Amino acid sequence: xSGVTQTPKHLITATGQRVTLRCSPRSGDxxxxxxxxxxxxxxxxxxxxxxxxxxxxxxILERFSAQQFPDLHSELNLSSLELGDSxxxxxxxxxxxxxxxxxxxxPGTRLTVT
Amino acid sequence: xxxxxxxxxxLTAQEGEFITINCSYSVGISALHxxxxxxxxxxxxxxxxxxxxxxxxxxxATINIQEKHSxxxxxxxxxxxxxxxxxxxxxxxxxxxxxxxxxVKS
Numbered sequence: 563x564s565g566v567t568q569t570p571k572h573l574i575t576a577t578g579q580r581v582t583l584r585c586s587p588r589s590g591d592x593x594x595x596x597x598x599x600x601x602x603x604x605x606x607x608x609x610x611x612x613x614x615x616x617x618x619x620x621x622i623l624e625r626f627s628a629q630q631f632p633d634l635h636s637e638l639n640l641s642s643l644e645l646g647d648s649x650x651x652x653x654x655x656x657x658x659x660x661x662x663x664x665x666x667x668x669p670g671t672r673l674t675v676t
Numbered sequence: 677x678x679x680x681x682x683x684x685x686x687l688t689a690q691e692g693e694f695i696t697i698n699c700s701y702s703v704g705i706s707a708l709h710x711x712x713x714x715x716x717x718x719x720x721x722x723x724x725x726x727x728x729x730x731x732x733x734x735x736x737a738t739i740n741i742q743e744k745h746s747x748x749x750x751x752x753x754x755x756x757x758x759x760x761x762x763x764x765x766x767x768x769x770x771x772x773x774x775x776x777x778x779x780v781k782s
Contacts, residue, residue, distance in 0.1 A: 564720070595770070605762065605772040618769050650717055665709070665770070667719040 565589065566655050566668035574674045580641040583671045587634055587655030593617070594636040595656075595665060596628055600649040611636055612658075643675045679703050682763050682773035689780050695750040697776045699763030702744065709770065710737050710748050711762040719762075722748070753780045 565588035575581055587594050596608040598621075607620035611630035622628075625643075630636045640647060650672050654665040681700045689695050699708070710722040723730050723737040725746070730737050734753075739746040750757055758780050763773040 597770075604774050605764075607769045607771070610769065620769050652719060654719075664721050664724045666721065667711075669718050672717070 564666040564668065566653060566666050568651075568653055568668035568671050570671060571669065572672045572674075574676065575643060576676055577643055577645060579643050579675075580639065581643065581673065583638040583640070583651050583653075583673075585636045585638070585653030585655075585668055587636070587653075588666050591655035591657050591666070592634065593656045593658060593663075594630055594634070595654045596622075596636070596638050597652045597654065598649050599652065599670075600646075605652075608638070640673070645675050648673055648675045678774070679771050680763055680765055680773040682761075682776050684776060685774065686777045687779070689753050689778070691754055691780055691782045693753050693780075695753050695757075695778065695780075697748045697761050697763075697778070699746045699748070699773055700744060701746075701763075701765045701771075703765065703767050703771070705765040705767050707766040708739055708746050709764040709766065710746075711764060713760040713762060713775070715759070722761075750778075755780045755782050 567586045569584045592613045595610045599605045608622040609628050610618040614630050628638045650670045652670045654667045656663040656665045683698045707726045709724050712720045734751045736749040760775040762775045764770045
């Protein structure tokens with residue numbers, strides 16, 4: 563158990579809908595990262611937050627947004643969902659916002675868009 | 677060309693064999709991570725290294741910064757080592773390799 567929790571575990575929704583994925587980092591970790599893992603693209607970095615502020619942005623679509631709250635949990639919002647958004651979404655946390663720190667991964671949320 | 681290349685893509689080994697998975701990268705990095713993903717999907721961080729060698733149990737990871745290359749070795753492999761092993765390099769963000777699917781047969 564990494565200490566990182568994600569909810570829900572599974573989510574099935576229809577095209578055009580909006581969903582929110584939630585992540586609680588390990589106690590004491592200030593950084594939260596979001597990743598998408600699809601069959602055709604593999605693992606891709608989406609976005610990083612550190613202590614409530616956006617720190618780095620990767621291949622995140624404009625339909626997607628995220629935030630980190632004062633209690634350090636984070637939410638990833640996916641809107642106008644398309645079939646291609648079906649994927650595993652992982653969050654990870656680390657102690658620092660800078661690089662070269664181990665990241666601890668949550669169990670993931672499996673999103674299926676029908 | 678991908679920034680992170682792993683080889684082999686697939687690997688089948690007999691229990692007890694010594695296994696090597698390779699990772700080459702083309703960008704400057706601050707660290708390299710080796711991750712393990714089991715069929716259930718969960719990802720576990722095995723190693724993070726920026727130089728030299730690290731060992732944890734039967735797993736050994738090495739990195740050569742000059743050659744931009746890292747290897748993950750598994751000694752005395754066991755069926756429970758069957759998983760996908762993913763190399764990821766850290767520059768400004770993590771960039772992942774495509775993964776190596778390892779199957780260890782008993």
